[in-house]
Amino acid sequence: MASTFNQLRLLLIFILPFFYFSSNAQEEQEIIFPDSLKVMTDLYALSADSMQGRQTNTKGSEMARQYILNELQAIGVPAYVPNYTQEFEFSIKGKEEELIKGVNILAYVEGFSNEETIVVSAHYDHVGMKDSTEIFNGADDNASGTATLLALSRYFTLNQPDNSLLFAFFDAEEMGLQGAKYFMQSVVADSSMIKLNINLDMVGRGDKNEIYAVGTYFHPELKPFVEEAAKDKSIKVLFGRDQPKKKPNWVESSDHAPFHKAGIPFIYFGVDDHADYHKPTDTADKINPDFYLETILMIKDVVQNCDANLRDINVAKSVGK
Ligand SMILES: [Zn+2]
Structure with missing residues (x-):
């Protein structure tokens, strides 16, 4: 013995x-984050000519969706709805007889305490093609946000947050925020659980080495979480563009708007409009990797700061307009 x-x-x-x-x-x-090779590979793939500008309800959109779904499966992040997909139909004003099909993609990391949910969102659609020859690649708008969302999914699948994170890849933003609007009306969006929306739309162009954090006007208690994340970064984070009667105003400009309307606090990250905005020249080679990767790191830190302090965020609903 x-x-x-x-x-x-x-x-x-x-x-x-x-x-x-x-x-x-x-x-x-x-914990190497972000994985620069993976992020840039995703960005280039999503904004490649083969994706044909990712317009909702087209072959290109379907290809982009398949790419995202393959990545989510490889990451192993749980689906929030069966097969990650939430289908919806909508029509555009003046063309009510034509129904357009959109598909949101929803992944979910359950939090350690699972008390509340932060929805981190980015739209994966873009404006497609013109005359079936000109491709609008939409590298900054919004392959940049989509690839960031994949990077965050990778990180938080391995590093469990305290609260739950719902990663929403919205469709049909370019057709009037249709995916985000549908999500907010749908039964899967439990708005009593959603405490915060962090929305990413155009986060890759570092022409001025600066990015805006919009929405802290309505919830100033969120501002320190952004400042804390930004202070050791080589990029500049600016606030504003969210004050009533002051222009430019980005409160309604992207998928955070339906959250704001429902009284849910939001932080929207986006760069200033640039010469290639909604042009065929919004291509991946114009993304500045140093700026982009540093921005992704900053956004990850903001998500973590908000997660750690979610209880301190004023749960009293803001007044949506
Ligand atoms: Zn956009």
Whole structure:
């Protein structure tokens, strides 16, 4: 017995450190963020000519969706709805007889305490093609936000947050925020659980090395979470563009608007309009990787700061306009 015990003890002495160090090494590998190669690969793939501008209800949109779904499955992030997809139909004003089909993609990381939910969103659609020859690649608008959302899904699947994170890849933003509007009306959006929306739309163009954080006018208690995340970064985060009667005003400009209307606090991250905005020249080579990767890191830190302090965020609903 004694010798078996000694053998076992020897075995443990030699084997345990191996397991300990190997698991540590694995953890260190997991927290490299963002994975620059992966992020840029996603950005280039989503804004490639083959995606034909990702207009809602087209072949290009379907290809973009398949790319995102493949990535989510590879990441292993749970689906929020069966097969991650939430289908919807809508029509455009003046063309009511024509029904257009859209598909939102919803992934979900359950939080440790699972008390509240933060919806982190980015639209994956863009404006398609003109005369079936000119492709609007939409690299900044909004392959940049979509690839960021994939990077965040990767990170938080491995690093469980305290509150739950719902990653919403919205469709049909370019047709009037249709995907986000549908999501907010749908039964899967439990607005009593959704405490915050962090929306990403055009986060890759560092022409001025600055990005706006919009929405803290309505909830100033969110501002320190952004400032804290920005202070050790090489990019500049500006506030504003959210004050009533002051122009430009971006409160209604993207998918955060339906959340705001429902009284849910939001932070919208986006760069200023640039010369290639909604032009065929919004291509991946114009993205500045240094700016883009630093922005993704800043946004991840904001998500973590908000997650850690969600209880302190004034739950009294803001007045949507
Ligand atoms: Zn956009």
